Structure formats: C-alpha cells, structure tokens
Amino acid sequence: MSHSLFHSKLNTRSNLLLLVISVSVMLFTRCSEDDFNPDPDEEEVEEVEDAHEVEEPGEAAFMVAQVDISTENGAAISSKEDYINCNITISSDKATWNFLGTGKIRGRGNSTWLWYPKKPYRIKLDESSEILGMQSNKDWVLLADYRDPTHLMNTFVFTVGQGLELPDTNNIRYAEVSLNGDYIGLYSITEQVEEGKNRVDINSDHGILLSLDADDGPKLSPNATDNFWSPIYQLPVCIKHPDDVSSARMAQIKSDFAKLENAIKSADYERVAQELDIPSFIDFMIIQELVYNVEVDAPRSMYMHKDVGGRWIMGPLWDFDAGFDFDWGTMYTGHNYFHTHRELVLGTSPVHHTGGYHVPSFFTDLFKNKRFLKEYKERWFEVNDKVMSEYWATTQKYADGFAEALVRDAERWPIDKDNQTEISNMKEWLTMRIDYLTEIIENYPAGTVE
Structure with a gap:
C-alpha cells in the first residue's frame, strides 16, 4: 500500500470515528525547538511554533487509556x-x-527488546502533539514493563524526581495497547529523553545532552562517532545532543567534561559548584541509592546536560527496572525483586566504596568534601519522610487506576508472580529501606576536604 493511500484510508476511518463517537480531534501544535532526531538515517529538521501550555492533568493522569496501533499493511x-x-x-x-x-513505530530498548516476549516501542508522530496531557512532541515511548512485576518502578522514580524538582523529569501515563488488532497488554507511555522545548530544554545549537552508558560507549559501540572515554574517570560517554558531532564540537565537549571531572577529583566544593549544579547531583544520587539502582556501576542510562554558559545538571532520570534488588541471576526471565532492603550502591563509606558497589569515583569523590556531605545528609533528612507519605501515595494512585488492566495484562503475559503481591512487597521494601538508609547516611564518615 502506498503511503498516500495509507493516509487516505486513515482519513476516511477518522471521519467515520468522529461521526460515530463524537470525539474531538486535538489540533496538532508545534514546539519551539527543532525536533531532535536521534536516528542518523533521518535528516529532517523542522522549525516549529511555541506549544501552548498544557492543562494540569489532575486525577486524569491515573486513568488507563486505550491505544490502537495499526501498521502499514499489518507489518x-x-x-x-x-x-x-x-x-x-x-x-x-x-x-x-x-x-x-x-506516525512511525519501531522497537526500542536493549535487554528488554532482546530477552522478553513483551516488547517496548518507540513512536515518532508525523506531527507534534500533546499525548494524554503531556506536552507536545513527536517522540514517545511505550514501555512494556515486562521485567517489572509491579509496573511501577519507573513511575515511582519519576514521581520522586518530580517531588524533588529534579529538572526535566519525565511524566508517565498508562494505556492498554492493541497492535494490528492484537491486544498486547498494559504499557506505560512517557517522553523520549532528548533535546527539545518540552523535553531537555537546552539550546538546540549549543546545548549538550550526554548519557554515561556502557552500551552506547566506546567499548560496546566502538564504531560510533558520538562517544568517548572520559579522561579522568574513564567513563563511557555518549553524546545524545547534538546529533551531528564535528571533530571541533567533540573536542569542545570533551574539554567541558574534563573540567567537570577535574573539579570533582579535587573535591573542592567551590570549584565543583562552578561546573556542576550540586543540588541536582545530590538528588540524583539519593534516588539511585534509594531504589538500589546498581546500573550506576556500569554505568548505564545516567543522563546529564548543560546549556550554553551554564553548569552540568544531572538527569533526566531513566530506566529503573534493574533496581529494587533485582536478581540478575534470573535476568533473562526477570520478575525477581525485593529479596533484601539492606544492599547498598554507595556503601557505608562512599569514598572508600565500603560495603557497596565499586561505582565509578565520579559519583563518590565529592563525599570527601565536608560541605557536600553536610548538604547531602540534610537533603536526605529533608525528604526521607516524604517518600512514602507523598511520593508512594501518588504512585499508589497509578496502581489503583490500572488494577483491572493489570489483570488483563497478566492473562496476556503470565509470569510466576502475583502482581498485587509484588506491589505490596515493593511498598514494604521501600518502607524498610528508608529506615535503613537513614541510619547508613547519618553515619557516613566525616569528610576530609574543607
């Protein structure tokens, strides 16, 4: 079927739907930045208008939508x-x-695409649009949540990130999805991590979005032209924006990142504060430890960004279904979490990697500094009581909203877990972990650098 005929048939179908169910089709709006395109085989760049402000979603955010996707020729x-x-x-x-x-659709993910029968997808709309109350863009992600028996792990972290006001934290919605007439289960819909007015809002020409990620870095992606090893901590760095990296631009990004690494290595608070938004770093690391996200160790999916003349900011947050004490011994089948709340990412002494993972010292050298350590502890004691009373309470609303859909998803994708039991286990695990971390963080060894 030709693309024009495909669109013609869609228009006919759309008109019939409008007459029958009286659905108001939202007008497409365009956002104010060029639409960032992470796919090297696509070259289009569009000038777009400012998106109007999206209404507050309120309780509607916890509803489960229905999504029907039909591919051309049923491909x-x-x-x-x-x-x-x-x-x-x-x-x-x-x-x-x-x-x-x-629009267009393709698969996405690494382990989630390779190992699991329920697949995640990436959608690129032909026109930017608000989706389920989330701000206008072309690029959207359908997360399958197959590994995660609660379907809440990313949702919880995004909720915490928003509560802590960590910049550019994703929104999330839930939907039951049908693909070419086949029901494929409950999915979460969220924004693609990318540069954009309604995404990571940095200058489209001169802003920088990086991912510290072993999969996209030079060891596992040696032929890529957009990655490098960082000079001080030997981190695998992938440049997510700009998408066309000249040799001069690469040199500048390496130089900017080296300044940050050298500052962190010195553990000099004032020097670091010139290069890094320290409050965002504190919140980012609190979240990694809170949910026991061991992917800090690799690292994987650790995003950070920098605008023109600005400092590095940690985030957006991404990909947390390998946290919560996930059993990596069963990684090809997934679903096994919450065995113990007493494992640590940063350990009892982050600087010395005692009792935790030997995560790159990029994430721990600042704990040498007395002022940083004081601010880290103060932030934990400021937010620890909110984790369950506010952030989990919001997360529970999503769980209540998708409860019936989760039963249908379990029938379509049966696993060896009861979903509601796992949600209860997650709540209990977090409750115990907060008490445990409060003791651990309170007793972090004193810093040695003024």
Missing part, C-alpha cells in the same frame, strides 16, 4: 532501527485527550 515490528508507518488512535475517559494521528 510486524521486528527492528529497533527501521520505522514502519502506522496510524494511532487513543481513547481516554478525559475526552480532550482522545487522539487520532499518523
């Missing part, structure tokens, strides 16, 4: 690289969130 999605044309219908109990549109 199977078998690649993470090649997009397939598709049309998309979204139905929500909040009528203004209903959506009809066209």
